[in-house]
Amino acid sequence: MTYVSSSPSRGLDVLDRERLASFAPPASHASPTSHSSPTSLRPPAIVETSTRRRRRLGPGPAIPFGLQIGPIALLLTWTAGSTFGLLDPRILPAPLTIVATFGDLIADGRLQSNFLTSSVRALLGLGFGIVIGLLLAVISGLSRIGEAFIDGPIQIKRAVPTLAMIPLLMLWLGIGETMKVTIITLGVVVPIYMHTHNALRAIDERYVELAETLSMSQRDFLVQVILPGAVPGFLLGLRFAVTLCWVSLVVVEQINATSGLGYMIELARTYGQTQIIIVGLVVYAFLGLASDGVVRLLERRLLSWRRTLAH
């Protein structure tokens, strides 16, 4: 900028024009328009780098609190709709009503006890599912005989939706907690098994070769190479498993239960208590987000070697 402004602009213009004339293409090539306006042939001016005009491609820089804007806008719309009477409270009660219901449900202990029942079911199912899925994946991933016995049945199980097995499991196990936890476990086992087994089998051939040239023992090979290499696959399976765990929970609690969040929602439906249904959904959302957060935290811990340039 200073460079341009400190020079007599007129003089520079003339100078440029003269120089351009000598650089101008032969007359046969020059179109009449370019001849009449030599400025179009002017080489790009020197531009101060702090005032670059060109925008970067892509959506541009991140907006502060970008993630929160959508939900807040939704909440405001909801509040406005309820305040101005646009939303029938039987369809969707006002946010404040929901908060009040939350308070009531906590005050008489219903929310806590149902929440606890549901959490125990989900965590038991998830826990059993992870242990069984991992065990099967390791056996089938590390031995051909294990794979021959385990992999086929799991693939068949995968083809049968777990929820379709509810009638059979009710006949076998009754309608108590055992049946509910079993359903959740069966749902969780599949993604854990699939992704862990896949990862165990997909270990890079180059690392196997390395282990051979280093004369590593079978045990070292397993502990240093195979198992840590399969952790990303397991964690991917875990994310699917957690989602499936909540889905299964909702279904088993709404089909036949006398306690739990699903039961609470189902009961509220019979009495037309929309606000309680919403409270239940909010709790589900919270559980879903919280468990996803836990898995992501676990990922960050276990996969710290993947983070580029930590320093």
Add this chain to the structure above:
Amino acid sequence: MAPHARPLNAVEVRRLTRRFGEVTILDNLDLEIGQGEFVALLGKSGSGKSTFLRALAGLDYEVEGTGALRTPEKLSVVFQDARLLPWRNVIQNVTLGLGGAGREAGRKALEEVGLAGRETAWPIQLSGGEQQRVALARSLVREPALLLADEPFGALDALTRLKMHDLLRELCTRHRPAVLLVTHDVDEAISLADRILVLDQGRLVEDLTIDIKGRRNHGDPRFGAIRTQLLSRLGVDADDRSAA
């Protein structure tokens, strides 16, 4: 300095033949490498260099073939990629399979390759040259009698490669393993090796002892002569190239 003057050779290869189906990759190869001898193996791509190295390393299970070979028990391979386990930190990679006992030696080896203090870094945090240094330390810590290197600097940029040459030369002078360096880089071979072999269509067509003492200079006329000779062996006419 002739190989037969030594009491026992590090490597002995007799009539080694390797085939992939109908194609003969290694054809009746005989070779001896003396203790502490630095041998470079040159060849065009597809000449069988890597197959030969893999045969020496014992990594050619499913390859058809005949012949006899003897290699030392303590043998180490440096691959073209550093081949570090990304989920193990630097010192764990160096002492892989050695347990806690190798830790002190591992630290010393890292110091030797100029990476002291980077023990707990993850491989992904290192540059390509640094990763290859870790791979060298991993070999070094095992005190190999034979070091097999399969184009170890092929993936590095030219400046880093020169630095790595100095480092490798220094390490080999200090530890004296026998080395077989597979490369396609003629200059690399001349500046590092005591002896240069050229492999062509599965046969050794050249076995050249380099006796330039001290540090080898690209400007040295002997360097240039050897270079021309090797290049013509590899089917590249050096004069044509300079004329063009």
